[in-house]
Amino acid sequence: MEPSVAHGSRSGAALRLEHITKRFGPVAAVQEVCLTIPAGSFVTLLGPSGSGKTTTLNLIAGFLLPDAGEIFIDRHAVSRVPPHKRNIGMVFQNYALFPHMTVFENVAFPLRMRTALTGAAQRRRVEETLDLVQLTGLGERYPRQLSGGQQQRVAMARALVSDPRLLLMDEPLGALDKKLRERLQLEIKAIHRRVGTTIVYVTHDQSEALTLSDIVVVMDRGRIRQVGSPRDLYEAPENEFVADFLGGANLIAGHVRGQVGEDIVVALVSGGTILVRADGRPIALRSPVQIMVRPEDIDVLKGHCDDPEHVAFQGEVAEAVYLGDSTKLVVAVSGGTLTAKLPGRRGTEFRHGDAVTACWTRSATRILSASVTEAIG
Amino acid sequence: MAPDRGITDAVPAEPPGLIAAPAPAQAARTGVLSILLLGPAVAWTFLFFLVPLAVMVWQSFQRDGLSLFHYRRLFSTPLYVSAMATTFQISLSVTAGCLLLGYPVAYLIATAGPRVRSLVLLLVVIPYWLDYIVRSYSWMVLLGRMGLVNRMLMALGVTSEPISILYSIWSVDVGMIQILLPLMVLTLYGAMHGIDQRLVQAAAIHGAGPWQAFRRVFFPLSLPGVYGACLLTFVVSMGFYITPALLGGRKETMISQLIYTLASDMLDWPLASAVSALLLVVSLLIVLVYNRLFSIDRLWGGATS
Numbered sequence: 153m154e155p156s157v158a159h160g161s162r163s164g165a166a167l168r169l170e171h172i173t174k175r176f177g178p179v180a181a182v183q184e185v186c187l188t189i190p191a192g193s194f195v196t197l198l199g200p201s202g203s204g205k206t207t208t209l210n211l212i213a214g215f216l217l218p219d220a221g222e223i224f225i226d227r228h229a230v231s232r233v234p235p236h237k238r239n240i241g242m243v244f245q246n247y248a249l250f251p252h253m254t255v256f257e258n259v260a261f262p263l264r265m266r267t268a269l270t271g272a273a274q275r276r277r278v279e280e281t282l283d284l285v286q287l288t289g290l291g292e293r294y295p296r297q298l299s300g301g302q303q304q305r306v307a308m309a310r311a312l313v314s315d316p317r318l319l320l321m322d323e324p325l326g327a328l329d330k331k332l333r334e335r336l337q338l339e340i341k342a343i344h345r346r347v348g349t350t351i352v353y354v355t356h357d358q359s360e361a362l363t364l365s366d367i368v369v370v371m372d373r374g375r376i377r378q379v380g381s382p383r384d385l386y387e388a389p390e391n392e393f394v395a396d397f398l399g400g401a402n403l404i405a406g407h408v409r410g411q412v413g414e415d416i417v418v419a420l421v422s423g424g425t426i427l428v429r430a431d432g433r434p435i436a437l438r439s440p441v442q443i444m445v446r447p448e449d450i451d452v453l454k455g456h457c458d459d460p461e462h463v464a465f466q467g468e469v470a471e472a473v474y475l476g477d478s479t480k481l482v483v484a485v486s487g488g489t490l491t492a493k494l495p496g497r498r499g500t501e502f503r504h505g506d507a508v509t510a511c512w513t514r515s516a517t518r519i520l521s522a523s524v525t526e527a528i529g
Numbered sequence: 530m531a532p533d534r535g536i537t538d539a540v541p542a543e544p545p546g547l548i549a550a551p552a553p554a555q556a557a558r559t560g561v562l563s564i565l566l567l568g569p570a571v572a573w574t575f576l577f578f579l580v581p582l583a584v585m586v587w588q589s590f591q592r593d594g595l596s597l598f599h600y601r602r603l604f605s606t607p608l609y610v611s612a613m614a615t616t617f618q619i620s621l622s623v624t625a626g627c628l629l630l631g632y633p634v635a636y637l638i639a640t641a642g643p644r645v646r647s648l649v650l651l652l653v654v655i656p657y658w659l660d661y662i663v664r665s666y667s668w669m670v671l672l673g674r675m676g677l678v679n680r681m682l683m684a685l686g687v688t689s690e691p692i693s694i695l696y697s698i699w700s701v702d703v704g705m706i707q708i709l710l711p712l713m714v715l716t717l718y719g720a721m722h723g724i725d726q727r728l729v730q731a732a733a734i735h736g737a738g739p740w741q742a743f744r745r746v747f748f749p750l751s752l753p754g755v756y757g758a759c760l761l762t763f764v765v766s767m768g769f770y771i772t773p774a775l776l777g778g779r780k781e782t783m784i785s786q787l788i789y790t791l792a793s794d795m796l797d798w799p800l801a802s803a804v805s806a807l808l809l810v811v812s813l814l815i816v817l818v819y820n821r822l823f824s825i826d827r828l829w830g831g832a833t834s
Contacts, residue, residue: 213730213734214733214734215730215733215734234733234738235730235733235734236733236735236736236737236738236741236742238734239736240734241734241735242731242734242735244727244730246727248725248727248728248730248731249731250728250731250732250746251728251750252749261732261735261736261737261745262735262736265732265735265736265737265741266735310731310735311735314735314736320734
């Protein structure tokens with residue numbers, strides 16, 4: 153591949169991973185990963201540490217060679233192309249700014265390496281990019297003279313300055329405090345809208361992934377567990393791992409007993425049956441499943457819940473935690489606990505030991521097929 | 530001064546009470562610990578290094594009372610001044626040779642995988658197990674008129690007569706470089722090891738090929754280590770004595786050899802002391818000037834914030 157830096161052309165590259173596998177000794181850090189990323193999208197690789205997300209990013213960058221599979225950038229196979237010829241920009245975890253160069257020299261580096269821009273044109277391009285990341289006038293400083301947030305912006309500027317069509321970001325906000333992190337998330341999103349480059353962003357922070365991305369790729373132990381929009385993943389997780397990793401979930405074990413009209417009848421392991429609205433996916437009779445309910449979908453009442461459209465459990469309050477904008481209630485029911493999150497001041501009336509009813513509408517419930525290991529057990 | 534003291538007296542230095550109480554005790558304990566830890570080494574250095582050094586310097590100024598007589602002798606004899614110059618010249622060429630040979634090796638160790646790294650490190654350290662006198666003698670065998678090198682050159686037809694390599698500046702350089710190379714490599718490796726490899730990756734992903742990444746990122750960042758390692762090698766080679774004595778000719782007489790001859794053959798201890806003091810002062814001056822020229826702060830990019 154012979155990439156050329158097309159200046160002014162501010163569009164992203166399409167990226168495709170085909171059956172990528174990478175082993176370190178006996179451990180497969182990435183296994184059979186297939187992923188298609190449309191041009192110009194903001195994609196987050198989300199997962200706990202050891203899930204293979206950073207390895208995937210390093211494979212895309214070219215710092216690692218895949219043991220199997222192929223990576224395509226705009227239909228060009230690149231897995232044998234060295235990093236410096238891939239025309240990628242990258243923001244590293246601790247920024248990796250060149251300590252012996254000024255901010256200006258750091259940002260000018262990709263231009264010097266990749267383009268014929270010199271003199272005034274180069275200076276103009278660097279200054280434009282410093283403006284973009286709100287670092288106007290700091291070009292003569294050295295990285296060590298800047299705050300963490302400013303260093304992060306320099307790293308952004310360096311990654312963006314030569315208009316790469318693909319931008320990789322490896323936990324770029326991990327070293328910053330929460331407030332600054334949230335502000336920079338919005339700035340990164342704004343910059344993405346302006347420059348239109350494809351961004352692959354690695355994080356273990358689920359709220360960051362939901363805030364930033366068009367597409368979230370949830371990874372676990374070297375495999376992709378689900379790909380979808382933030383809303384898809386949160387509202388329609390396909391498996392326990394995704395349900396639990398994104399936002400926390402109540403999971404209740406059971407198996408499918410049958411179907412009544414629009415509802416599926418699930419017999420719970422702890423006894424009893426509940427009705428769950430079918431969502432159109434085929435589910436085999438008697439297959440083991442997990443019922444998922446998000447904490448904010450559960451309502452807690454002091455009295456009874458008589459609405460036939462609701463699923464209700466009797467229990468008592470085991471824990472009431474005041475969170476300011478909401479209250480978290482842990483309700484002990486037969487066979488386990490349910491966690492509910494009540495908005496505003498609604499939850500403040502509950503005390504430890506209160507007899508309550510936890511209930512939710514059938515449509516707020518989702519059936520997840522239990523993972524294979526649990527099905528055997 | 531007086532008003533200052535008035536103010537500090539008015540405000541107690543330590544807030545009274547429970548919180549302040551343990552602090553002096555703890556400070557005293559760490560103080561005692563520091564003395565215990567440093568004490569033996571400091572006492573040893575004082576008794577067996579600083580005291581003899583002071584005696585030596587004192588001696589160099591003695592001739593029926595305080596006198597500069599020995600220094601006048603020193604500077605009026607061309608031999609000592611020229612030996613100082615030779616010492617300087619040999620040390621410079623040895624340092625340059627060690628740097629040229631050592632930098633690539635240190636770079637390999639710093640960037641290789643763990644297995645290659647420990648193997649090469651072992652190879653670098655192995656010569657240390659052999660005393661340097663033995664190593665110097667081995668060079669005499671190799672470089673002599675009928676030594677391995679000459680016989681090989683003649684067998685290859687490069688020369689018909691044995692050429693004289695031994696007892697020249699070349700043999701001294703070869704011997705000293707071989708002895709000092711591990712020092713250079715290990716010091717350089719120590720500095721290169723601290724360079725974050727992700728900086729090199731950052732250069733690569735932003736368009737720098739391997740050579741450019743080395744030239745613009747790795748090499749500049751390794752310079753403080755280069756300066757440090759060169760200074761160390763230079764100062765150590767200034768004091769070399771056995772190797773130039775065995776491998777060098779009359780012209781390659783280094784200052785330490787003269788000191789030895791003066792002290793043990795001619796028993797002229799005051800003059801030996803004066804020459805030693807000169808070597809010490811010159812070495813210190815070099816370190817000072819060098820530090821000024823290559824201050825680490827400046828290299829790492831203005832710590833003037």
